[in-house]
Amino acid sequence: MSLLSLVLTLRPRRAAELPSALGRAAHAALLAAIGRVDPALAQRLHDEAGPRPFTCSSLLGMRAAGAVQPDLTYTLRYTALTAELADLLAGLFPPGEAEVELDHVAFTVEVAASTAEAHPWAGRTTYEALAARWLLAQERPEAQISLHLASPTAFKVGGKAQPFPLPELVFGSLLEKWNAYAPLAFPEETRRFAAECLGVSRFELGTHAAPFKGEGVVKFGAVGTVTYAALNRDRYWLSLIHVLAEFAQFAGVGAGTALGMGQCRALTPPAPSPKPFAGAQDDRTSG
Numbered sequence: 590m591s592l593l594s595l596v597l598t599l600r601p602r603r604a605a606e607l608p609s610a611l612g613r614a615a616h617a618a619l620l621a622a623i624g625r626v627d628p629a630l631a632q633r634l635h636d637e638a639g640p641r642p643f644t645c646s647s648l649l650g651m652r653a654a655g656a657v658q659p660d661l662t663y664t665l666r667y668t669a670l671t672a673e674l675a676d677l678l679a680g681l682f683p684p685g686e687a688e689v690e691l692d693h694v695a696f697t698v699e700v701a702a703s704t705a706e707a708h709p710w711a712g713r714t715t716y717e718a719l720a721a722r723w724l725l726a727q728e729r730p731e732a733q734i735s736l737h738l739a740s741p742t743a744f745k746v747g748g749k750a751q752p753f754p755l756p757e758l759v760f761g762s763l764l765e766k767w768n769a770y771a772p773l774a775f776p777e778e779t780r781r782f783a784a785e786c787l788g789v790s791r792f793e794l795g796t797h798a799a800p801f802k803g804e805g806v807v808k809f810g811a812v813g814t815v816t817y818a819a820l821n822r823d824r825y826w827l828s829l830i831h832v833l834a835e836f837a838q839f840a841g842v843g844a845g846t847a848l849g850m851g852q853c854r855a856l857t858p859p860a861p862s863p864k865p866f867a868g869a870q871d872d873r874t875s876g
Contacts, residue, residue, distance in 0.1 A: 598700035612849020741810025757784035
């Protein structure tokens with residue numbers, strides 16, 4: 590196993606007011622948990638530059654007047670992009686034993702789901718299996734690919750933030766992470782195929798704020814669904830696009846994926862926008 594999406598069901602030990610965005614706290618909690626088992630790995634994950642081999646969601650669930658309640662449960666998701674980290678993450682939060690601290694509030698772990706049967710956002714696989722599903726398929730790949738952007742998603746372009754999920758930005762981001770960690774790299778021309786041969790055919794997106802506590806910074810990103818249509822149905826290149834679309838569940842999309850942004854997964858078949866993985870107020874547009 591080299592790819593893991595782990596969904597934790599958490600219960601707070603006490604009622605407490607918490608910030609709406611806890612991606613940075615979730616990031617700190619993950620590194621703290623890894624540090625208790627493998628301090629060297631935790632330090633390496635903290636220090637290394639480039640694409641991170643993990644993602645973190647924010648804390649998800651209903652709150653009463655901004656406060657989490659001990660009679661309710663909440664959801665937190667972590668993913669891993671390497672075998673070393675996936676193997677560690679799989680046993681890092683044993684239900685009934687583990688505790689996660691977010692912004693000085695302790696939560697007990699009640700469930701740790703790692704399969705799609707246990708939770709739709711959970712899963713485990715390998716790079717080889719993910720690629721083989723499309724590259725060795727007998728049928729021609731579908732010409733449409735739909736993605737659900739479940740938390741604010743944005744991209745760094747020329748020193749500026751671009752919230753609209755243009756195909757070359759989405760699949761370029763996924764290609765960068767795939768080539769950073771997969772045993773077999775995909776051609777850089779995949780990015781060019783996305784730019785020249787994929788178009789946005791449908792979208793239902795809102796602009797959501799992603800505040801970062803302690804930084805005085807509010808970042809904005811897109812949340813909702815977007816569908817891409819292939820203008821060129823070349824089987825090989827379109828298969829690579831489908832592989833990357835499925836990889837999004839583990840890798841996230843765009844900037845800040847280790848801090849709660851860019852939570853994403855493919856929708857099959859293409860569908861209208863579902864309820865978001867992370868709720869927020871938005872200014873909604875569609876096309």
